[in-house]
Structures are given as structure tokens and as C-alpha cells.
Amino acid sequence: MLQMGIKNKENLDGILKFLLDHRLIFDVSEVDNSNSRFIRQTTFWDDFVLDRSGTESQLILERKKIVLLGCGATGSKLLEVLVRSGVNDITIVDYKNLSESNRTSHNYYDKNYVGKPKVEALQDFLLKINKNIEVNPFNEKLFPHTDISKWIPDDSNLIINTLDEPYIGHTSLKVGRYAQIKKIPFYVGGGFDAHLMSSGEIVNPPHTPCIDCIQNTFSNALKDWKPIYTSLDNLPAKLVSKDLVKRSNYIAGGAGGLSAMSSFSANLSALKLVNFLLDDSAFSYDNERLEYLPNKGEMTIFKFEQQPKCKICNE
Ligand SMILES: [Zn+2]
Incomplete structure (x- = not known):
């Protein structure tokens, strides 16, 4: 000066x-270099x-408790970013085993874990990033009758749902209603949305419409749309032999996608969620899902509105 x-x-x-x-x-003397x-x-x-x-913000992030449902390409990448950022108390849930076909899209793929539970592979991968984190793995499947309270501590700060097809099946509604009762913020992403290069969105009433509103928004918007599944029978014979498919442990189902797409979705989501987890007063509950159109280079916005006939929002 x-x-x-x-x-x-x-x-x-x-x-x-x-x-x-x-x-x-x-004042650099206040910065904790420990x-x-x-x-x-x-x-x-x-x-x-x-x-x-920044030091105080970092400590806030390190105190957050996260539950991840679905350890696929998007969910695992998203969680990896959060763990690298300092989140250190996490629960992961997935019933599948790691397969050869996960090589292309799962960042935590390791050939030594093929045939073993995904949650085990992901847990060890995250512990290599930070050996001090606490990971609670559940190698279990979500059914309509599943008691999910065992996976979700009441003091969780965020539930991330990246199970397949988040808005087509029962998962988002079931977990979202539970989160609403427990007043735990809920994020829905991944699944087929990853293949649309889409972000997810936070459901946290009253800041946002409720899960039923969002589900209904999707049901109306997608009423004429059906996911296209790949199956062994539908694969062009000239393109790939069925023997080769069987040898590679290919599992039929799902829309399929590129690593770049799921990574894009995961990082887009992670940016939003880090901002949220930092308790930033400038955080915006914009109720928007972003979707990137690579051929046009455009980001489009899908907006959620409260549904006028929603019994939950209009209580
Ligand atoms: Zn509602």
C-alpha cells in the first residue's frame, strides 16, 4: 500500500x-495450513x-453426510468428486457386481474386482483417494417393500439417487417421499438422464416442488416416450457376434451411453451439489434440469413447476 x-x-x-x-x-495468518x-x-x-x-467453508463440507443410491457411472463419478472435495461420511447402495462391460464408463473399474459387488470396488477406490473417510456399503437391491431407513441416517445432509431410470420406476417416488418426511434434501440424476447429458435436480420442499410434482411433470412430458433397450436379440449379427457378447459378460438392458456423457452429467451435478453442500447463501433453487445437446452445442433447460392439483404441495 x-x-x-x-x-x-x-x-x-x-x-x-x-x-x-x-x-x-x-489475513493469511488466519489460514489453517494444517x-x-x-x-x-x-x-x-x-x-x-x-x-x-474458505477454511470455514471447507470444514462445513467435511461435516456433511451423504447417501448414494446406485453406484453406476454417474453416481460413482459424482461421489468421487465430492470425496475429493472433502466429504468423508458416505453410504453407498448397489446390488450389482462389477462386470467387464463397466470398463468403458465406471471410473472405479478395476479388473481385480470383476464379479465382486460394485459397492466393494467403489469403497476401496474411494479409500485410495482419502483413507480417512468412512464408507458404509450396502450390497442390496431396492424393492417397493424395502425398509430404506437402514441406509439413510436421519441426520443425512443429502441423498443422491442415480439408480437406473430415476423417474420411470418406483425408486424416486419411494425415496423422495421418505426424504420429504425426514426433511433430507434429495437429488435425482444419472440413469437415462446421463445419456441425455443432463444434470439432475434437487428436491427439497418448500424450496422446490415436491417429488410428486416432479414425477408428474416428467410423466406428462414423457407420456409418449419409451426407453429403447438393447438386447442380445436386437444386436445386428454383422456388428458383433453373440459369442463375443456372452464372453464379455454383457448384460442386456439400459439405454447404453458413453463415458463422456455420464462424466459430463456427473460433473454438472457435482458443481451444483458442492455449492449446495457449502451452505452458500447465494445458492439458487432454480428447479431446472440442464440438458446439453452436443450436436448443437446448446444447453437447454427443463423447468419444474408445482402441479396445481398436488395434494402435498397444496396442504
Ligand atoms: Zn407437490
Whole structure:
């Protein structure tokens, strides 16, 4: 400051106080360097979240409890980003085993885990990123009658649902209604949405429409649409032999997709969720799902509205 020509100490103190108060500069003596793992990130939080210092934001993130339903390409990548960011108390749920066909899209694919539960492979992968995290794995399937309270602690800060076909089956409605009763924010993404290069959306009434409203929005928008499944019978014989398909443990079903698509969806979602988990007062509940159209280079927006006849929202 003195070099900049400000010679009056009172003016200098006043300017410094203004800059500090508005979080435009930081007192480096306050920065906690003991946790050097996140030092570059906390510097980013300083600019990203204006409510507090980056160090304080980091501590907020590290106290969050996350439940992930579905350890596919999108969910696992999303969780990987959150763990790299500092989230360290997580529950993961998936009933499938890792297969050769996961090689193309699952970041945590490891040939040593083929045939073993996905939750086991993902748990070990995340522990390699941060050995101090706590991971609670459930190698179980979600049925309509499943008691999901065993997977979801009451003090969870977020449930992420990236099970296949999130809005076609019963999963979102079942988990979403449970989350609503427990007042736990709920995020729906992945599944076929990953193949649309789409973000998910947060369901957290009263900030957003309820899960029933969102489900109905989708039901109306997609009433003439059906997912196209691949199956062994439908594969063109000239393209690939059935023997080859069988040898590679190919599992029929699902829309299929590219690693780039699921990664794009996961990262788009992760950006939103990190912002949310940081308790940022500037966080926007915009009720919008983003969808990227690669051939046009455009991001389109799908907006959710409260349904006028929704009994839950109109209570
Ligand atoms: Zn509603």
C-alpha cells in the first residue's frame, strides 16, 4: 500500500478493513495450513462462497453426510468428486457386481474386482483417494417393500439417487417421499438422464416442488416416450457376434451411453451439489434440469413447476 502511494496510516487501515470486511482480501495468518490436502481448494472457496472464509467453508463440507443410491457411472463419478472435495461420511447402495462391460464408463473399474459387488470396488477406490473417510456399503437391491431407513441416517445432509431410470420406476417416488418426511434434501440424476447429458435436480420442499410434482411433470412430458433397450436379440449379427457378447459378460438392458456423457452429467451435478453442500447463501433453487445437446452445442433447460392439483404441495 505504501508503495502505491497511500501514506496516511488511517487511510491505509480503513482500506484494509474495507477489503477484509468484504472478503476481497484475507489475513493469511488466519489460514489453517494444517490440512494441506485441501489448501488449493480452500483458496477457491474464498472466491466461490462469500459468506465466510474458505477454511470455514471447507470444514462445513467435511461435516456433511451423504447417501448414494446406485453406484453406476454417474453416481460413482459424482461421489468421487465430492470425496475429493472433502466429504468423508458416505453410504453407498448397489446390488450389482462389477462386470467387464463397466470398463468403458465406471471410473472405479478395476479388473481385480470383476464379479465382486460394485459397492466393494467403489469403497476401496474411494479409500485410495482419502483413507480417512468412512464408507458404509450396502450390497442390496431396492424393492417397493424395502425398509430404506437402514441406509439413510436421519441426520443425512443429502441423498443422491442415480439408480437406473430415476423417474420411470418406483425408486424416486419411494425415496423422495421418505426424504420429504425426514426433511433430507434429495437429488435425482444419472440413469437415462446421463445419456441425455443432463444434470439432475434437487428436491427439497418448500424450496422446490415436491417429488410428486416432479414425477408428474416428467410423466406428462414423457407420456409418449419409451426407453429403447438393447438386447442380445436386437444386436445386428454383422456388428458383433453373440459369442463375443456372452464372453464379455454383457448384460442386456439400459439405454447404453458413453463415458463422456455420464462424466459430463456427473460433473454438472457435482458443481451444483458442492455449492449446495457449502451452505452458500447465494445458492439458487432454480428447479431446472440442464440438458446439453452436443450436436448443437446448446444447453437447454427443463423447468419444474408445482402441479396445481398436488395434494402435498397444496396442504
Ligand atoms: Zn407437490
